Amino acid sequence: MTNVPQAAPLLAIDDLRVAYHRVAVALHGVTLRVMPQTIVALVGNNGAGKTTALRAISGFIGVDDARVIGGSIRFAGRRIENEPPHANTARGIVLVPERDKVFPNLTVAENLTVAATRRASSAERRRLDELVFALFPALAPLRARLAGLLSGGERQMLAFGSAIVCKPELLLVDELSLGLAPVVVDDLARRVRAIRRELGITVLLVEQNVGVALAIADYGYVIESGHVVLEGPAGELRGRPEIQQFYLGLATGNQVRRYRALRERPANGPGDRRQ
Ligand SMILES: Nc1ncnc2c1ncn2[C@@H]1O[C@H](COP(=O)(O)OP(=O)(O)OP(=O)(O)O)[C@@H](O)[C@H]1O
Numbered sequence: 001m002t003n004v005p006q007a008a009p010l011l012a013i014d015d016l017r018v019a020y021h022r023v024a025v026a027l028h029g030v031t032l033r034v035m036p037q038t039i040v041a042l043v044g045n046n047g048a049g050k051t052t053a054l055r056a057i058s059g060f061i062g063v064d065d066a067r068v069i070g071g072s073i074r075f076a077g078r079r080i081e082n083e084p085p086h087a088n089t090a091r092g093i094v095l096v097p098e099r100d101k102v103f104p105n106l107t108v109a110e111n112l113t114v115a116a117t118r119r120a121s122s123a124e125r126r127r128l129d130e131l132v133f134a135l136f137p138a139l140a141p142l143r144a145r146l147a148g149l150l151s152g153g154e155r156q157m158l159a160f161g162s163a164i165v166c167k168p169e170l171l172l173v174d175e176l177s178l179g180l181a182p183v184v185v186d187d188l189a190r191r192v193r194a195i196r197r198e199l200g201i202t203v204l205l206v207e208q209n210v211g212v213a214l215a216i217a218d219y220g221y222v223i224e225s226g227h228v229v230l231e232g233p234a235g236e237l238r239g240r241p242e243i244q245q246f247y248l249g250l251a252t253g254n255q256v257r258r259y260r261a262l263r264e265r266p267a268n269g270p271g272d273r274r275q
């Protein structure tokens with residue numbers, strides 16, 4: 001036993017339950033921790049509940065008629081479940097969403113201006129703008145281009161840029177790699193680590209691409225059908241046979257059946273209303 005105090009988590013989620021339209025339960029008691037200035041990955045297949053978790057943290061679940069129906073979300077020690085998105089943005093929780101990441105009818109520069117936080121002074125806003133173009137030099141010559149005319153990779157960079165000028169403390173990223181070429185994804189992954197270093201921020205990253213997620217992250221959670229089924233330091237998770245077989249490679253039919261049986265075991269005992 002040691003008496004060295006443990007740092008407090010920036011984000012602490014306990015037994016979180018979320019339902020859409022009051023009936024369709026999408027998260028069945030998710031517990032996770034994000035320590036300050038770490039990168040944490042939340043990975044899992046289609047429909048696992050990853051986007052729902054990020055919407056619950058950012059407050060955007062209300063937009064889709066979803067609610068936190070149990071458990072808690074604490075940011076810097078304060079309860080924030082079911083708070084509106086603007087209140088969470090003001091606290092420094094910024095979401096890079098899965099879709100509709102940029103305003104297509106505004107230029108790159110205008111996108112950054114509308115996103116910029118009102119909490120920063122104009123000098124600070126200029127500094128954040130310059131930081132965006134330093135982190136994503138490909139965007140610099142495109143300042144005057146309409147965002148709707150950017151490539152998928154360029155849009156993704158602009159979406160990150162728009163989040164950075166919000167001066168986030170906790171950056172939530174939904175599907176970094178969606179629809180992007182592997183070389184673009186590798187480049188973005190390196191930049192996420194650079195952003196964390198430059199700004200000293202904390203990142204919670206959602207990914208279907210487990211290889212990418214565990215390469216960027218310090219710690220990972222695997223979510224299936226609204227339950228956390230595995231967690232651990234990213235390097236350790238990469239070495240786990242379940243991850244190797246079912247997310248990073250090919251499994252045999254028997255292995256798939258055994259794994260499905262494992263996943264379908266109720267994780268939360270009585271009261272767990274799995275869909
Ligand atoms: N607006 C909605 N109304 C009702 N159910 C929804 C809604 N959005 C998501 N769901 C359901 O909630 C569950 C979790 O969905 P979610 O979008 O969080 O998954 P995901 O892990 O982000 O999947 P993907 O990798 O496909 O983006 C799914 O069963 C999904 O059908």
Ligand SMILES: [Mg+2]
Pocket residue numbers: 050051052098
């Ligand atoms: Mg999603």
